[in-house]
Amino acid sequence: MTLDPLFIRFIGWLKKHRSRQPLPKCLKKWRKDGLTEDKLEAFIEALGNGHIWKYRKPSGGEEIVEILDLDWADSILIEYEEEIPGHNVKRGHHCQHVKWKK
Amino acid sequence: MADEVVPSLETQRDLALDIPFGGLFGDAVIAKVVEELIADPHSTYRATELAELIEASPPRVRTALRSLENIGLLSSDGEKRPVYKINIASKRFVALTLLSFAVLDDFEGSQCMDTAIKAYCESKFGLPMSEYAFTDYYRIIANSSADSTYLQGEVNVG
Numbered sequence: 108m109t110l111d112p113l114f115i116r117f118i119g120w121l122k123k124h125r126s127r128q129p130l131p132k133c134l135k136k137w138r139k140d141g142l143t144e145d146k147l148e149a150f151i152e153a154l155g156n157g158h159i160w161k162y163r164k165p166s167g168g169e170e171i172v173e174i175l176d177l178d179w180a181d182s183i184l185i186e187y188e189e190e191i192p193g194h195n196v197k198r199g200h201h202c203q204h205v206k207w208k209k
Numbered sequence: 210m211a212d213e214v215v216p217s218l219e220t221q222r223d224l225a226l227d228i229p230f231g232g233l234f235g236d237a238v239i240a241k242v243v244e245e246l247i248a249d250p251h252s253t254y255r256a257t258e259l260a261e262l263i264e265a266s267p268p269r270v271r272t273a274l275r276s277l278e279n280i281g282l283l284s285s286d287g288e289k290r291p292v293y294k295i296n297i298a299s300k301r302f303v304a305l306t307l308l309s310f311a312v313l314d315d316f317e318g319s320q321c322m323d324t325a326i327k328a329y330c331e332s333k334f335g336l337p338m339s340e341y342a343f344t345d346y347y348r349i350i351a352n353s354s355a356d357s358t359y360l361q362g363e364v365n366v367g
Contacts, residue, residue, distance in 0.1 A: 116249060123248035123309040125231065125316060135262055136249070177319045185328045191306045192250050193297035194329055 110183065113140055114150055118159075119189040122180050127173035130161065147172070231312035238265045239273040246283070246295045247305045253292045303329070 117137060121128055134144060151159050151172075158176050163169070174180050184190040229240040241263040246254065256274055260267040274293050277283045282301055285291040295302055307329075310322035 116251060120248045122313065122321070123306065124244065125309075125313050132262070177313070177317065177321055181321055181324045185324070190325045190328050191303055194303055194332060 110187075111150075112187065113137075113142070115183060115187045115189050117142070118174065118180055119184050119192075121159075121172065121174055122177070122184065126177060126180075127171050130170035130172055133172050230308060231316065233308075233312070238263070238269045239276060241265060242270060242273040242277065243282075243305060244309070246277075246293075247302065247309055250295045250297055250302065253286075253294045255290060255292055 117133075120136065121133070130144070130147075133147065134142060148161070151161060158179055159172065159174050161170060161172050164171060181190070228236050229244040234240040234243075242259060245259060245263060254274075256271040257267050259274070260270040263270070274283065274285075274291075278285055278293065281296060282299055283293045283295055285293045307322055307325055310325050313319060314322050
């Protein structure tokens with residue numbers, strides 16, 4: 108599966124936030140790059156079960172987006188040089204200055 | 210999978226997971242700023258946008274950004290409304306990135322930091338980490354006259 112580089116950056120951002128963040132914050136952070144709730148849901152669906160999920164906290168009803176499979180996230184981020192950006196093995200993938208696919 | 214309800218109460222662990230770096234530096238604005246910039250180092254940041262994102266007051270975010278620039282972790286462009294970006298070449302950037310994985314690992318029991326260190330060593334030194342540690346040990350020994358003397362002595366005695 109080929110992943111949109113901006114989704115790779117999103118995965119990196121989420122992982123460095125202890126692998127989960129409230130949905131509104133995800134959208135606030137990434138909206139300037141074109142992320143919408145629909146696109147995020149489609150991305151989560153396309154990945155299939157067990158990678159990233161969205162759930163609602165029972166306490167306040169806040170929706171959370173969380174990476175479930177951290178090994179998968181590690182491998183994706185290393186492949187795309189996003190584990191420690193600027194300090195990874197060059198594999199030909201670059202995530203800088205790329206916009207969300209329309 | 211969307212909209213599932215998790216049947217658990219909020220615990221101390223959950224609360225700590227909401228604080229930058231798991232609460233290691235408290236819940237200060239500067240910690241939130243560092244966490245955001247480390248998490249997406251490709252972006253550029255204005256104080257007002259960042260303030261909205263981390264839900265802090267713009268003056269406090271401005272102060273934090275100036276402090277971080279003064280210590281060399283960030284650079285800025287523009288005078289009136291400066292745009293900040295993280296200094297990716299800084300070793301503190303690498304260390305803070307690894308710290309973000311360490312916090313995750315301590316909470317989740319995962320191996321993200323180890324995996325990142327291994328990838329970093331392979332990239333930085335061109336060898337798998339175990340090989341690097343082995344060869345570097347002997348390089349240090351060979352380049353150190355004191356150690357060479359010691360080794361020589363050991364050999365002679367043997």
